[in-house]
Amino acid sequence: MRTANCPSCGAKVTFQSAASVLAVCDYCKSTLVRHDLDLENIGKMAELQTDGSPLQLHAEGDYRHVHFAVVGRIQLRYGQGLWNEWYLLFDDMRGGWLGEAQGTYAVSFLTEVSQPPPPFEELRAGQRLALKDQVFEVRDLQSALCIGGEGELPFRVGPGYEAPVADLLGEENRFATIDYSELPPLVFLGEYVEFDQLRLSGLREFDGW
């Protein structure tokens, strides 16, 4: 864990994960990029939209018997509505993602694939694709718009950043997301999980629930 002071307001900024390259100052919302020794302020992060997400920074949980903490978040807009990708730091120092929208939860990890997936333009809904010896079916192809972020994140994000994204479903509860905003595209493999399976704590509280 490394701490530094926000170059804008002086508040303490913590990088819990060695993989994090960006942090949003809790206090003044400055977007800070980590260089070797100092932090570069690349401007204020856009306000996130209020959503009904029960998760928040510093929430904790378990996935496959490994404890994790929620250290960051990207809020995205898809065609239908809002979607959050929460950045997880596991006790074994892995970084992972908890996708969450409307009571659906999915855990995924950035995965190296030996063969890069086909270009976005060549994908069609219903197409079958093998990733890491698993068969997936392309469910939809859309463009995700980043609304903003908070906490610490393993890459630079900013509002208005738009990424073509392919969502794929595999056997049982497995799924894959291919993010075409980088070259080669980023492949995330994971699975859908039930709320209770994650044994979450430190959640947002809702009146009456």
Add this chain to the structure above:
Amino acid sequence: MDGETDTVNTPPLEAPAAPEIQTFQCPGCGAPLTVRGMQQTQSIACGSCGSVVDITDENFRIIDTFQSKVKVQPLIPLGSRGKLRGELFEVIGFLQRTITVEGVDYTWSEYLLFNPYKGFRWLSEYNGHWSYTKTTTQIPNRKAGSAAVNYLGHTFLHFQTADARVSYVLGEFYWRVQVGEVCEVADFVSPPLILSMERSEAEVTWSIAEYIEPKILWEAFQLKTSIPPKVGIAPNQPSKLVSLSPQLWKRWGIFFLAILLVQVIFLLMSANQLVFQDAFAFHLAEKERARVTPVFELTGRPSNVVIRSKATVDNSWIYLSLALINEETGNGYDFGREISYYHGRDGGESWSEGSSSDEAVLPSVPAGRYYLRIEPEAEASSVNYSIQVYRDVPNWTFFFLALGGLLIFPIFYWWRRRTFEYHRWSESDHPMRSLSSYVSSSHED
């Protein structure tokens, strides 16, 4: 992207830190509207004026107004909370959907349930039958070349495909609902489960539902109203017979094994002993034709005696008056047997009637010393005949009677199930042609 959002690069100002239950005035009629689904709700239908309001829009734009002649009262009121399968949910929306088949409208109701942590579930109701529904995170596998679908190890048979339109809305929804919006709905059943595919222009979603007894819902939501009676048989209604069957079949198997065991014991205990045999000749010319056999011994517990006789009858008959007599007491069992055998050809076809052998059974004869008295009668001038006496011969009558009695149950059971399935499928795209046709045969299209 949906067309409504034009603020692509400048995210809208953050809404004021919203209280969890928000109330505002309907822009159509001023009636107070409550938002229970928090920020998940996109549209809300006013129960007073029928306006559907887009609440993600700052100005609460009315996206639809529908006029309904009748106001539909949801059986479970909006705002009701109940625990289903251990999870607390609140009813936040209600809609009805209608399909039209051969000019007849069929309408069912759907209740949208919400929990801020667990998301959404649905309860659907048709003719008093209820199902509890959840969207799937997987796409079920369509079986190649058939109308069945595989999901979670179950095979679901295609029930019906129809265009369903939203015909009534009340309360909140997580999309911009509109009366009249149509999607194709295909149902696949594996009672008590039903898989439904909904295809609209934008997307395909699958959901899985389980049949749920209304009593459970009335208790969960603490409803004081009376439960509407069930009408007909629902596509995913489990047959009570089906759910009982493993136990019943087990019991049936135990009975079957029991009678089999009893029969085996009988077979093992039977002596099946030949106690006397001899051959005789009948001559019409003889004056004294009656005979008495030597004395033979019948031993053991009281059991049967089988008398097998054979005669050289050929288009003739012989009648034997028999008596099995106890030497000591003089008590006897009198009985008569006719042995006749006729055969011939009639119009090119051969026929035969009767047999040259016969078997008579005397049940429960006590042990003792016995002899047989035989008085033969015949028309033929001479007939040779032989007699064998067996003691304690195994008997299959009990076994077959018991088995027959035992078979009545599965036949009745099969018939009840068949009738149930016939009624289930009668409203589907694949009605059974007759009560006796097999279900799966109507699914090969």
